[in-house]
Amino acid sequence: MQSDLSGITNIALDAMGGDYAPAEPVKGAVDAVNVRDDIKIFLLGQEDVVARELEKYTYPKEQIQVVHAPEVIETAEPPVNAIRGKKQSSIVIGMNMVKRQEADAFVSAGSSGAVLVGGQVIVGRIKGIERPPLAPLIPTEKGVSLLIDCGANVDARSSHLVQFAKMGSIYMENVLHISKPRVAIVNIGAEEEKGNALVKETIPLLRALEDIHFVGCIEAREIPRGAADVIVCEAFVGNVILKLYEGLSSTLIGVIKKGMMSTLKSKIGAALALPSLKSTIKAFDASQYGGAPLLGLNGLVVKTHGSSKAQEITNAVYQCVTFKQQDINGKIRKNIIGSQEQK
Amino acid sequence: MQSDLSGITNIALDAMGGDYAPAEPVKGAVDAVNVRDDIKIFLLGQEDVVARELEKYTYPKEQIQVVHAPEVIETAEPPVNAIRGKKQSSIVIGMNMVKRQEADAFVSAGSSGAVLVGGQVIVGRIKGIERPPLAPLIPTEKGVSLLIDCGANVDARSSHLVQFAKMGSIYMENVLHISKPRVAIVNIGAEEEKGNALVKETIPLLRALEDIHFVGCIEAREIPRGAADVIVCEAFVGNVILKLYEGLSSTLIGVIKKGMMSTLKSKIGAALALPSLKSTIKAFDASQYGGAPLLGLNGLVVKTHGSSKAQEITNAVYQCVTFKQQDINGKIRKNIIGSQEQK
Numbered sequence: 159m160q161s162d163l164s165g166i167t168n169i170a171l172d173a174m175g176g177d178y179a180p181a182e183p184v185k186g187a188v189d190a191v192n193v194r195d196d197i198k199i200f201l202l203g204q205e206d207v208v209a210r211e212l213e214k215y216t217y218p219k220e221q222i223q224v225v226h227a228p229e230v231i232e233t234a235e236p237p238v239n240a241i242r243g244k245k246q247s248s249i250v251i252g253m254n255m256v257k258r259q260e261a262d263a264f265v266s267a268g269s270s271g272a273v274l275v276g277g278q279v280i281v282g283r284i285k286g287i288e289r290p291p292l293a294p295l296i297p298t299e300k301g302v303s304l305l306i307d308c309g310a311n312v313d314a315r316s317s318h319l320v321q322f323a324k325m326g327s328i329y330m331e332n333v334l335h336i337s338k339p340r341v342a343i344v345n346i347g348a349e350e351e352k353g354n355a356l357v358k359e360t361i362p363l364l365r366a367l368e369d370i371h372f373v374g375c376i377e378a379r380e381i382p383r384g385a386a387d388v389i390v391c392e393a394f395v396g397n398v399i400l401k402l403y404e405g406l407s408s409t410l411i412g413v414i415k416k417g418m419m420s421t422l423k424s425k426i427g428a429a430l431a432l433p434s435l436k437s438t439i440k441a442f443d444a445s446q447y448g449g450a451p452l453l454g455l456n457g458l459v460v461k462t463h464g465s466s467k468a469q470e471i472t473n474a475v476y477q478c479v480t481f482k483q484q485d486i487n488g489k490i491r492k493n494i495i496g497s498q499e500q501k
Numbered sequence: 502m503q504s505d506l507s508g509i510t511n512i513a514l515d516a517m518g519g520d521y522a523p524a525e526p527v528k529g530a531v532d533a534v535n536v537r538d539d540i541k542i543f544l545l546g547q548e549d550v551v552a553r554e555l556e557k558y559t560y561p562k563e564q565i566q567v568v569h570a571p572e573v574i575e576t577a578e579p580p581v582n583a584i585r586g587k588k589q590s591s592i593v594i595g596m597n598m599v600k601r602q603e604a605d606a607f608v609s610a611g612s613s614g615a616v617l618v619g620g621q622v623i624v625g626r627i628k629g630i631e632r633p634p635l636a637p638l639i640p641t642e643k644g645v646s647l648l649i650d651c652g653a654n655v656d657a658r659s660s661h662l663v664q665f666a667k668m669g670s671i672y673m674e675n676v677l678h679i680s681k682p683r684v685a686i687v688n689i690g691a692e693e694e695k696g697n698a699l700v701k702e703t704i705p706l707l708r709a710l711e712d713i714h715f716v717g718c719i720e721a722r723e724i725p726r727g728a729a730d731v732i733v734c735e736a737f738v739g740n741v742i743l744k745l746y747e748g749l750s751s752t753l754i755g756v757i758k759k760g761m762m763s764t765l766k767s768k769i770g771a772a773l774a775l776p777s778l779k780s781t782i783k784a785f786d787a788s789q790y791g792g793a794p795l796l797g798l799n800g801l802v803v804k805t806h807g808s809s810k811a812q813e814i815t816n817a818v819y820q821c822v823t824f825k826q827q828d829i830n831g832k833i834r835k836n837i838i839g840s841q842e843q844k
Contacts (some may be wrong), residue, residue: 299755299756313698378740379745381748392826393689394738397689400743401721402745403749409641410725413781414757416781417780418777421775423777427769429771431766433764433766434764438756438760438761
């Protein structure tokens, strides 16, 4: 606990976002403040609804404050319209709190589109950052890797990917405490002459960077094996990787469960093996590591999965504390200014 | 068996390609001709090596002929150099047999790059086809889907994707016998306003086609659920999907096996459940459906996985027979000429 060194981290938390709102975000907030005293959480949502949820729990009252946000942005709403139209929504209010530095971070399990748009439009980019990437952690055999970018802005340029590589490296080193994180770019072969125009243009730029540990190209096949810590790609490709990860994992686990239920003998086997199996599958679940940060903003915005339960929310809150204490944005600023001076 | 209707299918088979060459390709050839009498296989490879393998088996001698190919293209060789330099390799000889119509198809588990380059450079494209896509079948909950394109030529144009959609639809309808195959384009959301420039440009073109059943955008998450029969994408994205499919499946199955071996109780459970589990995982294995055709060529080239065993080779051979009997190239020609007349 480093609260004496760096003070309190103020976190705006969307109590209305995600499939299990408000129950799970509220529980996540309570769990976090019951463990750590260096956190203050602003719970954003319809006041009566949130207050009713909060009444179920015992917690240090001074660490949670409800902020009334009467409007709710639905997942299906066009993001730009939602951000413009619903000024009293939890997402817009939370983003504005970060912008005004009333909060260090905003955490939401709500509409991805609205969170991405709000982060860029309301919170705004760090000067010199061309594009803020969404960077979820994905599970691997060896732990987790940062997949950067999975955001909304596709058709990136090579200069964007270079910044993604730097920001991702800073994040993994300082938030996940991985020394000299291995940075790789997604390609369709290990050889550098392969790839599309964007990748071919980006490889020499990454190789020229002295402040990251660039290990070359990574084929998608190697990602689940944990062959790199920071996996750089353009957002369309990143989105395909992230979604296929989710879809294929859930399909395969479903197929396997079905297979184990097909005969009486295998049913008995399944019953015996299931507890161990569950804990293994749980380890292959990114949610325990918190949410996906939208990096390069004047503040921090973290998007957690729409199906987030309290534990994921709590972990996302802790992630915000580390982010502040490690001064990630200070490091990003220094790094970007450093590279601009080289030009 | 339709041998009386369509005669013999002549197949040039690379006996030197893949991790288990020559043993498995040779066994695959023998198995095929022992089942069907409407196939003739030319086994391409170093004559003495192939002949020695063949001696192990009983089969109708007139259905297999060894063609001497003294040179071998290694997987690591740069494809263009290999195709240009090794005229006496099994791949170059096989491609030339297709070009000269001495063979209807060429099947290889060897170097992907050399097979892709050879197909385009030696066999050549059907007039009007802008780019020949590599189209593997990938396993889903419901069976298989055709992923088109996973080839070597990235940065496609929308007109390429339109042809992929048409060719994929013809293939799934006539080779896999799926009536009115559902064609979808890979996108980062179900909504048509999302996506990169290429996808946005292609969607209205696909929607305007009357000869395919276009069902809109597919997110990568939905692919393992079997939400479409023909999955259209640019080759870089297709390659990422294919490789991640392989990598994630093998990692997850490994993780699950390890999980089931972690306690004595779960070990006993695993022993009981394993036979059922194996047959389920087997069903989620694309190799039983044969290899990936390189479509749109003057003939047929099929690439099977580098780790192909005899069964996959045999299935690829059968696939070639269906391809010929269903006159897929005739249908592709008619379809392309048809759409050119509309312009």
